[in-house]
Amino acid sequence: MKVAVAGAGLIGHTIAHMLRDTGDYEVVAFDRDAHALEKLASQGIATERVDSADANAVKAALKGFDALVNALPYYLAVNVAAAASGAGVHYFDLTEDVRATQAIRSLAEGASRAFMPQCGLAPGFIGIAAHELANRFSHVREVKMRVGALPAFPTNALKYNLTWSVDGLINEYCQPCEAIRDSHRLWVQPLEGLEHFSLDGIEYEAFNTSGGLGTLCETLAERVETLDYKSVRYPGHRDLMQFLLEDLRLASDRDTLKSILRRAVPSTTQDVVLIFVTVTGMRDGLLVQDVFTRKVFAKTVCGMPMSAIQITTAGAMCAVLDLFREGRLPQSGFVRQEQVSLRDFLANRFGQLYEGAVLDAQAATMV
Missing domain, CATH: 3.30.360.10 (Dihydrodipicolinate Reductase; domain 2)
Incomplete structure (x- = not known):
């Protein structure tokens, strides 16, 4: 599964490493911060410099990907989700912002791809x-x-x-x-x-x-x-x-x-x-x-x-993405966190970090 991780900050960095180290994901990190990308590149993670505030640039960069994991600040969530929608890729994020989630839900109506926001610790x-x-x-x-x-x-x-x-x-x-x-x-x-x-x-x-x-x-x-x-x-x-x-x-x-x-x-x-x-x-x-x-x-x-917040936030995102890849979650439309089975989550290789x-x-x- 080819996954773009938007945001090379602390949590995005962690998600990229967790997914890459399984061998089941081809990971590319997107960010406009060249310094943050250089750090990831030096650790063997593929990177691409993309202006996350530019929906058209994100959409173009997503060509050939299966999914986008958004680890950017909450105020960019709707913009990036719209780019994912335009590119026809599955979308996952960590946002806690209620209005952003409502907007993403509207994008998911009738979509052939899955839109699953709030995949972190809380919400998540x-x-x-x-x-x-x-x-x-x-x-x-x-x-x-x-x-x-x-x-x-x-x-x-x-x-x-x-x-x-x-x-x-x-x-x-x-x-x-x-x-x-x-x-x-x-x-x-x-x-x-x-x-x-x-x-x-x-x-x-x-x-x-x-x-x-x-x-x-x-x-x-x-x-x-x-x-x-x-x-x-x-x-x-x-x-x-x-x-x-x-x-x-x-x-x-x-x-x-x-x-x-x-x-x-x-x-x-x-x-x-x-x-x-x-x-x-x-x-x-x-x-x-x-x-x-x-x-x-x-x-x-x-x-x-x-840190514990890295483990729980990135671990939750990776567990949900893993369950999605295995077909244990809906593959299209708006997906809620409570559609995830707690038993499946805790049995997952990433979910076990919560044990x-x-x-x-x-x-x-x-x-």
């Missing part, structure tokens, strides 16, 4: 896991989805390090969040819904952020009383971000906020990804709760040291 894997748990109940009362990409050793006031796209981080803190309350779909505000909980003796907070649910609200509508997604951080992070975004009004000046975060908050590869899903409902006449948890740490993959330390669900307490 978290929806696969939550959907699997929900299907085990005759009636679902509540679904809670919690994900955190956190530094293993927090030292600054935000208790946070940059482990993925700054653009994506700010976007999920600023956009409305979909949820289900009292069996009705609605929008809630980001940074609200603050809660505290502990896992394995460590204190965390969680609050609303945008995009993590993917299409799950629509899929589970009329089956679920309550459904929400929240990002997990160390206590105090949310209040400081609210100060920056609301009190200093940087939500309307994202370029300044990006500059501040990049200048003041260091990146790290010593991180941990926390995944926590709880589903409560009726089964065989009894009220039951099922819990799915994972805690993924940085480690060496494909001979390269990788790390399993948390003790009994040690979790929500407040």
Whole structure:
């Protein structure tokens, strides 16, 4: 299968290596950054310099490819998806942006190729896991989805390090969040819904952020009383971000906020990804709760040291693409993450990267 990976940043770099190392994919990386491409080329990955903001250039570059994996920032997703549509190739991306996903869904209507956005961790894997748990109940009362990409050793006031796209981080803190309350779909505000909980003796907070649910609200509508997604951080992070975004009004000046975060908050590869899903409902006449948890740490993959967010984000994309290549997913039209079987995902060679330390669900307490 010949795959173009658009975006030679951290996650695109990782996806290209993971796919190439299987021997089952012919991979070419696209980017307009010559320096980023040189790094990949020096590691044996084929590259092509393409202006990702130019849909016609991307479309022309896709000639002869089977699929495009988009690892570019969310604001380029629709542009690149349109190029994939014009070129007649399958399309996959990592976007958490709700409006971009809606636009891509429109492109997928009646298409002979598959369009599958949101193939990362959240949205992505978290929806696969939550959907699997929900299907085990005759009636679902509540679904809670919690994900955190956190530094293993927090030292600054935000208790946070940059482990993925700054653009994506700010976007999920600023956009409305979909949820289900009292069996009705609605929008809630980001940074609200603050809660505290502990896992394995460590204190965390969680609050609303945008995009993590993917299409799950629509899929589970009329089956679920309550459904929400929240990002997990160390206590105090949310209040400081609210100060920056609301009190200093940087939500309307994202370029300044990006500059501040990049200048003041260091990146790290010593991180941990926390995944926590709880589903409560009726089964065989009894009220039951099922819990799915994972805690993924940085480690060496494909001979390269990788952060936990690299492993989980790139690993999810590669697992979904692998399942698609094997014919286990629809081959045309709009494909939702919850159409992926959790069992198939975890059995996949890339999905097995999620089979790390399993948390003790009994040690979790929500407040």
